[in-house]
Structures are given as structure tokens and as C-alpha cells.
Amino acid sequence: MANIGDSRAVLGSRDSGGGGGMVAVQLTVDLKPDVPSEAERIKKCRGRVFALQDEPEVPRVWLLFDDAPGLAMARAFGDFCLKDYGVISVPEFFHWSLTEKDQFVILASDGVWDVLSNQEAVDIVASSPSRSKAAKSLVEAAAREWKTKYPTSKIDDCAVVCLYLDGKMDHERDSTASMDNISLDEGSVADPNEAQEQEPALTRNFTVRTVAGSAHEKALSGAVDAVVAGAAHDQNWSGLDGVTRVNSLVQLPRFSEEKAIG
Incomplete structure (x- = not known):
């Protein structure tokens, strides 16, 4: 993923x-600017990370000499003004x-x-x-x-x-x-008696594998320890038990400039 x-x-x-x-x-x-590893990269690239007074719970990324744009993510597509200040588009797997x-x-x-x-x-x-x-x-x-x-x-x-x-x-x-x-009315709830729509769907074929007690599961547990140790400040990180976090660069295609064909 x-x-x-x-x-x-x-x-x-x-x-x-x-x-x-x-x-x-x-x-x-959640790849937000207050994740320690993300904040470290941004600061090394001369970006700034801080929250506004009226929303102290939302850390944002700012340019070095300007209080803009205030991006609430550490990784994103298309935020070109921050690409030289630590915001990257490389996914984590x-x-x-x-x-x-x-x-x-x-x-x-x-x-x-x-x-x-x-x-x-x-x-x-x-x-x-x-x-x-x-x-x-x-x-x-x-x-x-x-x-x-x-x-x-x-x-x-x-x-x-x-x-x-x-x-x-x-x-x-x-x-x-x-x-x-979605309707935002207070009384809006799902109606179990409402007729279900029928739509064509593609067949999905897959195999569910049990890994309990396997060597693979032990390897996963060892990889997770490093992740949780680096982010113990946030209780949500406890939900990462059993997940392998892979930090690797993705080779993205590079496009050379070519003359438009009329």
C-alpha cells in the first residue's frame, strides 16, 4: 500500500x-509536518514548521521568508512552491x-x-x-x-x-x-429498508493467507518496532502493529522537452 x-x-x-x-x-x-522524520527533512531544506495561534493543533509547512502557503501535509502532489523546502511527492509503502x-x-x-x-x-x-x-x-x-x-x-x-x-x-x-x-441533516441515517441498486461488477480472485507463527510474521514484528519507537509521541501509532514500513525512493519517469507536433 x-x-x-x-x-x-x-x-x-x-x-x-x-x-x-x-x-x-x-x-x-498520516504524513503530516509534525511527524519527527518529516519535520527533520523539511527543516534541513530550510522550510519552517509551525501552527497558527488560532489552530494550535494543526502544524503547517511555510516558506523560509514568507508565511505562506501553510500546507498541512509533509508530502503531496503539485505543491511546487514547497518542493525545494522539504515537501516531497515520494510515497511511503x-x-x-x-x-x-x-x-x-x-x-x-x-x-x-x-x-x-x-x-x-x-x-x-x-x-x-x-x-x-x-x-x-x-x-x-x-x-x-x-x-x-x-x-x-x-x-x-x-x-x-x-x-x-x-x-x-x-x-x-x-x-x-x-x-x-451526503446530506448533513441531523436526522439523516441509512435506511435498511431502502431498495439496493444492482450494478454490474468485476469478479475478484484472491487468496487469503494465514501468517500466524510464521517466520514472515516475526520479520514483520521486528520491522514495526523501529517504526513505533520513532513515533511513540502519538497514540495513533499503536495501530501500526504488524505493518512493515518501507522507506524507498520511487523511480519516476523524466520527460525531456520535445517540440510540439503541429
Whole structure:
């Protein structure tokens, strides 16, 4: 899994304790300017990292001699004015070996994680009346939390994709939702009696492998220790157990200037 920016992937997995509950496992790192390794790179490149007084919880990246642009991410596509000041477009890669307990993956923008914890998001998706409404239910829950926690603030973008891992291809499809197609009414909830839309879908073929007790699992655990040790200041990092974090440069194609063909 490749990640750039501050969106996050969270896995919903069945509790190994036998209680039947769901456990949230954070699969990616939010690449924000306050991550120690990201802040160090930015400062070495003469960029500045600090938060404004009216939003002390949001560190941003600024130019050396100008209080602009205030980017809230340490890695991004297209922010050319900061490319010489430490903001890069190189993704970080994460690896997770699926087991039969892993049920679904939530991909969501930071507007969701600003107001909901990993476990809250997993519980909402797991309790959704249908898979096709899971993403919508999560976006609606995030919108309600924004109104409660930050009543004077504009709701940040909330986009969600729910990917299910059991291969079922009936009307219970993977779901996608965003603020563009979600009603923000307080009473807006998913209706379990609403007719499900039928759409053609591609067949997915994959193999779920159990890695418990294997040498591969031990190698993963050793790799994770280094990640968590470098980021113990943030409790969200505890969700990275079992994830391999690979820091490697991606060879991007270079385009030479050519004359336009008339």
C-alpha cells in the first residue's frame, strides 16, 4: 500500500479473543509536518514548521521568508512552491499480510480522522445495515461530530471508501461516499429498508493467507518496532502493529522537452 499525504487506511479485523468484536488496525502513517522524520527533512531544506495561534493543533509547512502557503501535509502532489523546502511527492509503502480475521479496509480523508478515532470508524462500518451504505454512514457520522465538536468551523472534506475482503459480489458491494453526495441533516441515517441498486461488477480472485507463527510474521514484528519507537509521541501509532514500513525512493519517469507536433 502506497501513501502520500494525510489520508489514512484502517483495517477492520475480528478480535482474536473470541468475543466476536472488531479491532481497528491502522495501516498507514498520516504524513503530516509534525511527524519527527518529516519535520527533520523539511527543516534541513530550510522550510519552517509551525501552527497558527488560532489552530494550535494543526502544524503547517511555510516558506523560509514568507508565511505562506501553510500546507498541512509533509508530502503531496503539485505543491511546487514547497518542493525545494522539504515537501516531497515520494510515497511511503506499507505491507500487511491478510488473515481470515481481516474483514474490510477503510480509506478516508483527514476530515474523518479529525473527529473520529480508528475504532469508532471501524465500529460504524461494521454496524452498517448494508455494505453499500457503509461509507455513507461513516461520512454522516463524521459530519455530525464536526457539528458537535467544532460548531463554528466549516466541515473539512470527508471522503470514504470501504473495501471488503471476503469476495462477495452480490448487491452488498464495496461502498464509496463523500461530502458531495451526503446530506448533513441531523436526522439523516441509512435506511435498511431502502431498495439496493444492482450494478454490474468485476469478479475478484484472491487468496487469503494465514501468517500466524510464521517466520514472515516475526520479520514483520521486528520491522514495526523501529517504526513505533520513532513515533511513540502519538497514540495513533499503536495501530501500526504488524505493518512493515518501507522507506524507498520511487523511480519516476523524466520527460525531456520535445517540440510540439503541429
